Amino acid sequence: MNAFAQALGFGIASGAIITLGAVGLTVQVGISNVFNVTYGALMTLAAFIAYGLEQRGVSIWAAALCAILTLGVVSVVLNRILIAPLKRRGAGFVGAIIGTVYAGLIIQTLIVVVAGAGVVTYGNHWGPTVTGAGFTFTTIQLGIIGLTVACMVALHLLLTKTLFGRALRATAANENLARACGIRTRRVVDGAWFLTGSMCGAAGVALALTIVSFDFSLGGTFLIYMLSAAVLGGIGQPYGAMIGGLVVGIASQLAAAYSSPVYEDVAAFGILVVVLLTRPRGIFTRRGSLAGLWET
Amino acid sequence: MSVSDSHMRRQFRREFLGRHRWSLVSSAGVIAVIAATMALSTVASASSKAHASGQVSIGVVAPFSGASAQIGQLFDAACVAGSFAVNQGGGVLGSTTKCVEVDNTGDPADAVPNVSRAVATISNFDMAVGLDTATAATTIPLINKARIPLFTLNGLAAFDNTADQYYWRLVPDDTQHGAGFALWAVRHGERKVALVFQNSAAAEAAVPGIVSGMKHLHGKILLNETIPGDRSSYSSVVADVIRSHPQAIMTDGDPQTMATFFAEYSQLNHGKVPPIITSTDLVLPDFFSEMKKVLGSQFVPSHVFFIGFQVLNQPQAYAAYKHALSASFKPAEVKALLAQNLSILYDAVVIGALAMEKAKSTSGPVYNNAILAVTRARPGVVKVHTYAQGVAALKARKAIDYVGVEGQLLFDSHHNVSSAFEIFKAHPDGSLKSLAVIPAAVARSSLG
Numbered sequence A: 001m002n003a004f005a006q007a008l009g010f011g012i013a014s015g016a017i018i019t020l021g022a023v024g025l026t027v028q029v030g031i032s033n034v035f036n037v038t039y040g041a042l043m044t045l046a047a048f049i050a051y052g053l054e055q056r057g058v059s060i061w062a063a064a065l066c067a068i069l070t071l072g073v074v075s076v077v078l079n080r081i082l083i084a085p086l087k088r089r090g091a092g093f094v095g096a097i098i099g100t101v102y103a104g105l106i107i108q109t110l111i112v113v114v115a116g117a118g119v120v121t122y123g124n125h126w127g128p129t130v131t132g133a134g135f136t137f138t139t140i141q142l143g144i145i146g147l148t149v150a151c152m153v154a155l156h157l158l159l160t161k162t163l164f165g166r167a168l169r170a171t172a173a174n175e176n177l178a179r180a181c182g183i184r185t186r187r188v189v190d191g192a193w194f195l196t197g198s199m200c201g202a203a204g205v206a207l208a209l210t211i212v213s214f215d216f217s218l219g220g221t222f223l224i225y226m227l228s229a230a231v232l233g234g235i236g237q238p239y240g241a242m243i244g245g246l247v248v249g250i251a252s253q254l255a256a257a258y259s260s261p262v263y264e265d266v267a268a269f270g271i272l273v274v275v276l277l278t279r280p281r282g283i284f285t286r287r288g289s290l291a292g293l294w295e296t
Numbered sequence B: 001m002s003v004s005d006s007h008m009r010r011q012f013r014r015e016f017l018g019r020h021r022w023s024l025v026s027s028a029g030v031i032a033v034i035a036a037t038m039a040l041s042t043v044a045s046a047s048s049k050a051h052a053s054g055q056v057s058i059g060v061v062a063p064f065s066g067a068s069a070q071i072g073q074l075f076d077a078a079c080v081a082g083s084f085a086v087n088q089g090g091g092v093l094g095s096t097t098k099c100v101e102v103d104n105t106g107d108p109a110d111a112v113p114n115v116s117r118a119v120a121t122i123s124n125f126d127m128a129v130g131l132d133t134a135t136a137a138t139t140i141p142l143i144n145k146a147r148i149p150l151f152t153l154n155g156l157a158a159f160d161n162t163a164d165q166y167y168w169r170l171v172p173d174d175t176q177h178g179a180g181f182a183l184w185a186v187r188h189g190e191r192k193v194a195l196v197f198q199n200s201a202a203a204e205a206a207v208p209g210i211v212s213g214m215k216h217l218h219g220k221i222l223l224n225e226t227i228p229g230d231r232s233s234y235s236s237v238v239a240d241v242i243r244s245h246p247q248a249i250m251t252d253g254d255p256q257t258m259a260t261f262f263a264e265y266s267q268l269n270h271g272k273v274p275p276i277i278t279s280t281d282l283v284l285p286d287f288f289s290e291m292k293k294v295l296g297s298q299f300v301p302s303h304v305f306f307i308g309f310q311v312l313n314q315p316q317a318y319a320a321y322k323h324a325l326s327a328s329f330k331p332a333e334v335k336a337l338l339a340q341n342l343s344i345l346y347d348a349v350v351i352g353a354l355a356m357e358k359a360k361s362t363s364g365p366v367y368n369n370a371i372l373a374v375t376r377a378r379p380g381v382v383k384v385h386t387y388a389q390g391v392a393a394l395k396a397r398k399a400i401d402y403v404g405v406e407g408q409l410l411f412d413s414h415h416n417v418s419s420a421f422e423i424f425k426a427h428p429d430g431s432l433k434s435l436a437v438i439p440a441a442v443a444r445s446s447l448g
Helices: A002-032 A039-055 A060-088 A092-115 A139-161 A163-173 A175-180 A185-210 A218-233 A238-258 A263-278 A290-295 B003-051 B069-088 B108-121 B133-145 B174-187 B207-216 B235-244 B255-268 B285-295 B299-303 B315-328 B331-338 B343-359 B387-395 B440-445
Strands: A129-132 A135-138 B056-062 B097-103 B125-130 B150-152 B167-169 B192-198 B220-227 B248-252 B276-279 B304-309 B382-384 B400-402 B421-426 B432-438
Touching (some): A002 A039, A002 A185, A002 A218, A002 A238, A039 A218, A060 A185, A129 A139, A139 A185, A139 A238, A163 A175, A185 A218, A218 A263, B056 B069, B056 B108, B056 B343, B069 B331, B069 B343, B069 B387, B108 B133, B133 B150, B150 B343, B174 B432, B174 B440, B255 B285, B299 B421, B315 B331, B343 B387, B343 B400
Parallel strands (some): B056 B125, B150 B167, B192 B248, B248 B276, B276 B304, B382 B400
Antiparallel strands (some): A129 A135, B304 B421, B421 B432
């Protein structure tokens, strides 16, 4: 029971980071109909921006905030200069993915050029360990879980209670119709990319804080977990991604605990494959999607 | 088969060949010409590579990118020192030497195209040094096929009885290395150990030796876990290891993985970590800096024991090595490099250059056999400890035995060496303090 509780706790902690990233990823798909493979490289960029600021004497928390906001801006720029033009020129879903793959490689290469190919570390910001009811968490893990919960609640309130949220749902449902109704869809899309880019940045910094040391491949290796969570919950469905992130995190840690750590990835891949084969739309109905929310 | 079928087949062949005969013949002819041109150019380039005058290129085959990039930089530094010593001693047959990076990325699959390209394009690529265990299996055959003598640090047991004649291994095999782990643990009173090794050929190479050694020495392996590298968390494995209550943890992996694992271990075990027994492969600046940042500067000196092959530091050779490093690097870098135990690669460059002088050729197939001739202790030979001494003796038509920083190298018929193992602890400044020596025979006998 103790081993199970511990693995469950570890799964919740890693699931929180996956959720933070997966929700941002899936909202981008929902709003722009583009699967942004650059997401992993952007997470890495955020981690390195925070690291660079920390090395210059900025406190890690201020550095993290700067990195998160910077990623919001970078994501807006990425959409404006790459993704939106690709869509306008009729690149199609696959063409846009290929564009983002190469953009991700460029960002990764730039990180290597500027920061080097070696590993870096923020140092130990974990804080004391908290144990209770068989669970074991570090203070930073509890903080990240809290941050993720707060972000999800904030996102829910944004989507359901605010004008921007309504405009976002309308744009996701039918951009042309939304524009015809007077919604400034371009601003809405910019706002969505800023929001999701910030979540991407938060996920990148959170991941780097928990893993001790990292290099230019940080986000790339984590992308599969977020992709699995997004697919499990249903592409374009933020509420689905919230649950999906938790499921993927817990499944990976249980696989590591009860078989072998090498099966962590296998668990994530396995979930992805099983969902694609059996229920490609994800486990949640359209009702939970951005477009579906508009229709309710 | 019906008559009509066979008739149709004959008809088809007649029509097809008849209509397309000339295009087929001309196509075949073009292909033959292209193949002949490629073969000729390969031969020409190979022979031109072998006999061109100019600088001798020493390929440093190691990871220069990725998680293990620091290994390549360290190997390169040792090569640069060796090249300096050779050039200062007059070069090789009138030519200077230079070290050329051959990035094998540390990945066995990625190494193949990179090394193949290097073999084909680097001019006067007459010697290779380096090569870590991770990429050995895929790249040694390439270099051997190109007939370039390779001085390697990989300890894969698969190469214990190799027939690759251009392969020269300068360190004992990994099974003996693992036995050294077991011997030290038992001698130190830690009979119940947990094994946590990264799932790579290099990191896991010592495990069979550890398992055999612990069994033979009546120790107990409580847990034998393999962890993937560069993960964000190893919490589940850490929890398993903590629950097994080991007296020591034997481990190896890249610095990033090790730092993540032990930082989580310390965190989840309320700051308590048992003694860690690992390989001198981890004596890397990255390992020390990462462990220091997450676990404090005293963690490595107080918790970690490094086991590696013994370096005898022959005084004259060591002085020459240090001089060569000082001439090529800044003082702070020299200090860090001297702590890394890489003088074996410096010796390799000197041995290769002396063999070229002995054979009066820089061509691999010619000087390869002379490597044994310049490293064999026998009556009547002149013992030399520097390149300059060796060249002077060879010019005086004397037989030489190069005894370098590592001491006397005794190659067996498969071009492997045996040596004793040494156990080190680190000082806070990163330098190593020797604690004990395990003779080669003792290490071998503990395998049962």
